[in-house]
Amino acid sequence: MLNLKKHEFLKNKAREVRKEIVSMVHRANSGHVGGSLGAADILTALYYHVMQHDPKKPEWEERDRFILSKGHCTPVIYAVLADCGYFPKVDLLEFRRPGSHLQGHPYQPKTPGIDACTGTLGIGISTGVGMALGAKLKKQDQYYYILCGDGEIQEGQVWEAAMFANKYKLDNVIGFVDRNYLQTDGYSEKVMPLDPLVPKWESFGWKVFEIDGHDFEVIIDTIEKAKKEDKPVMIIANTTKGKGVSFMEGKAEWHGKPPAEDDFERAMQELG
């Protein structure tokens, strides 16, 4: 059970993260706001409660890793990493600008705290399972958290990675599918149907949980359960794209559209 104080702390952090997301994309006039807002609660739970990590030692070998396989949602990870202290918040002003280490999609060699390059969909989960195998070979026992978009898992490579994690019994992998039913071209079940997701992942040998991806208590509890499994775990996190900004919620058009001035102001007002 999360105590009330912790719960309030996480709620506040998520709100700050969301404000940073909207600001960053507005300022850059470019970037992915909807999916970033939708994943904000999962990343907040991970970085401010679940993960063993140290912003002062981004290269610490036994840290938990986070791989943003849905690499377009850099605004949410950059907001979190900056707030944690991996790099100065002022860097966020340069998001998507020439010379900045904050590229449109995560670039591991330059950004402290980014654990893998992603951007083309499907490669993140594969890299993540490779890293997790590496940790096993080194007999280390940290966790590899991998966040996939639901549209992303239409990529065949995702299912290759799923087979690989099963073969090598990677019980140090805890994945999420950010299930918001929306992708660039619209409703996922119309673009390319994905349901039923739970039996799909189960049949690939993963333990599957399906949860509310905005409920801190449930997210954190489920991760604790996942750690007790002796196989890779996929958490289907039902989320709302654009969560927290009423006029962006559940709208595919906010996948990759930057908010104009009036939208930005309304969004910031709503987020408080």
Next chain:
Amino acid sequence: MEYKQTRQGYADALIELGKKNEKVLVLDADVAKATLTEQFEAVFPDRFFNCGVQEQNMLSAAAGLALEGFIPFASTFGVFATCRAGDQMRSSIAYPKLNVKIGVTHCGITTGGDGASHQSNEDIGMARTLPNMTVIVPGDYEESRLATHAAAKMHGPVYLRFGRDKYPVVPEIHGGFEIGKAKLIKEGSDITIITTGIMVSEGLQAADLLEKKGYSTRVLHMPTIKPLDESAIIKAAKETKGIVTAEEHSILAGLGEAVAAVVSENHPCPVHRVGVMDTFGESGQSQELMDLYGLRAKDIVEKAIKILE
């Protein structure tokens, strides 16, 4: 003449490396019997990972292993690494400049009977246009072995290209291997032949034929396509009347075009390319395909004469 497989040089080097360095891992995508990495598996079963028929996941997972400090050699056929898993080569490996070695076999027309689907004649072009990627095309068994060692020694992504067949052993290219350095294996002052990969033996034969016609012929062997030894090329452009390149690869985007670009920007002289024309291959025995697709000493001589006369 002695003939040996280049892929055997790769396999032998992997075992030698495995004994020296426990960070060396080998991955394969269900072609371990063909790439010969099953020989590594027999010695180091715990450091061999068969990914099944999934080249894309194999290359990205190899990137993950490199991030954890290992030196993974991901092995498959050339056509599958570059065409099937080109994005993973680019985005997972080349872009973050990870220490992954991509060892590919069954490259070029001498793949033979499997036909065009498996004959990778475009892979050098695909690999060399990726920033950060080192591209090595060894000429025979021993050079393959040495090149694999050199690839392990350097930090960063390397594309190592081998064939399926047995190829002539060429003592002139033995004795050492430095990435990025051409090997001047025969001096000459009228014309230069620049070879890569298994075309080195055809290049030397062509030089003999040209010498008999009275032309002093230089042979420069370039097992490293990238980084390219530009100074050796420029020197040849200055000191001889022209250059013929020879590669078991498409004439597009491979050695020939790389050499032509260096020459035209630095010291223009005629450059003619021997290689597979802009066409797909077909099934056949490797040696007859070498004849049919114009990859012989006589084809090199023909181009040289064109320049010289």
